[in-house]
Amino acid sequence: MKITTNRNDLLAALNKVIGVVERRQTLPILSNLLAEVQDAELKLTGTDLEIEMETTVSVQNIEPGRITLPARKLFDLCRGLPESAAIELSVTGDRATLKSGRSRYTLACLSADDFSSLDSGELSQQIELPAAELLKLIQRTQFAMAQQDVRFYLNGMLLQLRPGTLNVVTTDGHRLALARFETTDDQAKQPTADLIVPRKAILELSRLLAQVDGNVVLHFNQGQIRVQVDSLRLTSKLIDGRFPEYERVIPQHSDKHLVLDRERFRQALARCSIFSNDKFKGVRLTLGNGTLTLQSNNPEHEEAEEVLDVDYQGEALEIGFNVVYLLDALTTLPGQNITLSLRNADSSGLMTTTEEPTLRYVVMPMRL
Structure with a gap:
């Protein structure tokens, strides 16, 4: 694998996916980003096995290939390079070499074959709504999510889809926040579902939605939810549990x-x-x-x-x-x-x- 690109473009792509990569991982491969080069694009994917972020950036493709690169080191390195610096990234065996000007850095890599992806193909159900409205719903309610509660279903946000409405609910057992959006979709076609999205995915989603104009489409099934905006895609497992009957608490x-x-x-x-x-x-x-x-x-x-x-x-x-x-x-x-x-x-x-x-x-x- 060998590419040339611009420091600003690569840093912007890394900044979109770095949030899901934990600093301390039990599996070394999860500290890495999957880098795949094909045609004139570099696709970067990060995951913690619960959430996955994927984005693409235009590059000059000299030699295609796929490898995993240490996420934090690559991100910190690009952030420390001068504005608009030219970058050449090449991979030989289990080593990646990044050159910029007269500087040269060698990074240890891991095989792309060991990288686990959450991508399970097409998700059968979907709902479309304005990105600004979804962001507002999240901002109005996210503070009441639990953190590391043994009742795992409280460590997330309930997206409750009903004909004509989307209810967003969070609770930590001591307080509750409820926001509602009246959807414009055909009520007969709108799916009915209760989706508990993990806290970390909600925080990444709110960061993503802050950069979006227009509508956003949520694709989901019983186990996963996916949001794609331009070249950035977020996929998350859903929390498998029964959310409290919040109507009885109000x-x-x-x-x-x-x-x-x-x-x-x-x-x-x-x-x-x-x-x-x-x-x-x-x-x-x-x-x-x-x-x-x-x-x-x-x-x-x-x-x-x-x-x-x-x-x-x-x-x-x-x-x-x-x-x-x-x-x-x-x-x-x-x-x-x-x-x-x-x-x-x-x-x-x-x-x-x-x-x-x-x-x-x-x-x-x-x-x-």
Whole structure:
């Protein structure tokens, strides 16, 4: 294999696929990228056996071939070369040589035959929607995904396809985020499916969608999902599990509804969080006639208290929440005003906004 190319073009291609390559791998081959040269293209593929990213870049093909190259070393090397530097990359046996100007670097390679691909051919079902809308759905909900939870089905995002709608749901068992998009596809033809996409794939997908104008097509079956945009393709295994029945978690009978200035509420909570217990991050909300009082304290006997005016006349209520969960939701919610709906000290709180009525954030209470 032997090619010549430009540093900027090769670096841009490497930057698209490097995200799926973990720095520490149990299998050495997974630290490498599969490089395949055919016609006037270099195809680069990276995988961790759960997610696969593939892209192509135009090159001058002197000698076709396929090999795996150490991903991080190649990426860091290209990043360190001068802008627009010419690159010659050649492979002999288990060594790759990269030349640029009077510089020369030798990289250890592994056989392409040992590289495992997730590509399982055509995926039978698909849905098309605007890339900007899908990105917005992800951004509105991704903060509530679990991280390394033993309930593996929580370590991802549910894409729930129903006739005419796409529901995007995340939960870590203590909070829940729900966003909804009304699809324009023929409802009779739109597939019905529950797809749990792993956290890492969601993060890579959001990075991909940020560069896209127009529509994007999701191809999927029961085991995989694939998104292709121009020369970049992301393939991911789906999490095999049953996502919780999230509709049952969303409060339906709240009788205390507070309309709050989102930014003022967020800033007051942020100040209270400074004095909260580092381990439990609790904040107490006390609702009374015309006021909402926020209080926090810590083992050093430091305290914070904030009082906000609210349009409320009714039964008093005292309830505790994890302040981080409230702040995450308020940072993500759009609009100037939000509605906080409460029922009692043992019931979850619900945050909504008139700007996006289908957006729902649920936070479980905590004992303080």
